[in-house]
Amino acid sequence: MSDPNIAVVTGASTGMGAVYADRLARRGYDLLLVARNKTRLDAVASKIVESTGRSVEVLAADLADPTDLATLEDRLRTDESVALLVNNAGGTVFGPLAQADPAQLEKLITLNVTSLTRLTTAALAGFTRRGTGTIINLSSALAFNVLPVSAVYSGTKSYVVAFTQALQQELADTGIRVQAVFPGAVRTEFWDGSGIEVTAMPDEWVMSADDAVDAALAGLDAGEPMTLLSLPDIAHWDQFDAARQTLIPNLSRSVPADRYRN
Template sequence: MATQHPGTALVTGASSGIGAIYADRLARRGYDLILVARNRARLDELAARISDETGRSVEVVTADLGQDADVRRVADILKTDHSITTLVNNAGVGATAPALQSDIDAMEAMIGLNVTALTRLTYAALPGFVARGQGLIVNISSIGAIAPEVLNGVYGGTKAFVLALTQSLHKELAGTGVNVQAVLPGATATEFWNAAGTPIEHLPSGIVMKATDMVDAALAGLDQGELVTIPSLPDVADWEAYENARHALMPNLSRSLPAARYTNGDLT
């Protein structure tokens, strides 16, 4: 029996590391691909290999998502190419230096890529996905989203944004046929670390996951219907307890009067 073609997946940051592995795995699941990154030579090499090995159509788009014009150009592709059914927002940068040792221009550029570009691409894809009644957005966040003390605080803040956006969209998109997933990797063996300022060799080997294992775990989480996938977390009950505690706070986060501990009990 013929299997329905899943459509085209657009993957950002696709020339190496996590993005390149997503491209490979999605092609093997039957997707055609649009691969977006700055390095044209790497993109061409990856596209040729994937196409040869899987027979899928692979298009490459050279773009620097740190540049507004390039972000808008990729957004236009998402708006106009109705074959696209999946967006993997993988492009991003990190930092490991503390606040007082960080360059503010670099921090602003990180916000631009990790937050602004991701948001624009997400908003470019969503209307078409909803209109067609199907679609998937995978947002690569980080454990820094829930453990901001681990790395640079601005980096953690950008990844907390990605997680919050994904959770909000999950609620808003219920019943539309459009699904979202946030993936929160821990330390993963990619070029990310050199660019962030801490070579991977400086990390304890026991906390570093192979990028192939990370992506395969993330896709397994997607298959299991997870909204949030933390590839390293041994017991999903720990995440469920975290989320249950967060939801338990909600009824009391906005009330007409301050909590008694701030008023000595006197609210007259």
């Protein structure tokens, strides 16, 4: 693979992030792996170097911390070798909003929305200069399947949908690709401390991280802008999106709808 050939993966120390790192290395990318836990990052990096021979750099960073986030932003904005960004880092808190810790919710929003937005913006600065690049944004099935206990998490993942769709339109005539990925329940440490135990879910609801990433990359290879990993028939997404499009001509008019007028 010719330069640029570095894939940056956030949340890369475990779960889908670690699998993305492995799969992208096997596709010929060198890696910059980002997560809070350096010990785990080093272990992932060593395994990938041993199995693929690719160059792997690690950056221990908390992307909810402004200083750490700025360090990665600067790298994305200035490193001409970066070819792909996987915005995989994220977190969740499930539970009734009235009982939630506001500080915990603020950190969740920072990680799932602010950090993803800023990293994407930084990467696009370089991608736009070069006229090429790929961004993969991890959303969630809960962007659509909104639950009583998922108000903030579903809200942050719905943001990723709108953000990605807007970018896809903005970048349609460039060489830059943006994909949104929608995992359902995936068997990872993501659930630890979330308020929902993945072990309580039926096995038929829960996908392995390996299968999830392989499906996501197959969707990327197929040119899908939105990849819903377990949706059996993509026509159902097309119908959903077509229904949304029918609303658009009537969302802004000079008079209210008849049902609101006496």
